Amino acid sequence: MSIIQSIKNKVRQRSIHVCYVNVGSCNGCDIEILACLAPRYDIEQYGIYVHNNPREADILLITGAYTEQWEDKLKHLWDLIPEPKAAITIGNCPISGCAYNRRGARIDPPVSKHIPVAANIPGCPPRPTEIINTILELAPVVFKDYELKKAKEAAETERKAKGAKK
């Protein structure tokens, strides 16, 4: 990895942008996300900024059991987020449907069937500290993997270009 890439990595780790979406929850998990923003947990002190602009996001937080209205919409939202990016599901609903998983329910969990999910935070609902810890642990790994992938691709392109010249 080049020095520029290492610097980019360091800067990104101190400015993690999070977008969040509710795909059919009871709002219990959403309240825990809101608690992260309140003074008690103050998520911004860790360099995590929550907003709802997917084009500026690094992490997508997902709550809810994935109702049929989200068919295609979640995938579209995911596609709007630029690389490097990762999705984290909050609570039991995106994993199993939780309280909504009963006959006749128009839900389609797990969310990982619809978009790639990097981490699940189980619980009904999980605690704000678990949400913050997961973001802080996952984001640096995602950023580093992305820079390593780019470095590998650049090296491969250079190698091919050299091979073509010979």
Ligand code: SF4
């Ligand atoms: S996991 Fe529990 S608290 Fe969270 S949305 Fe589902 S039912 Fe509500």
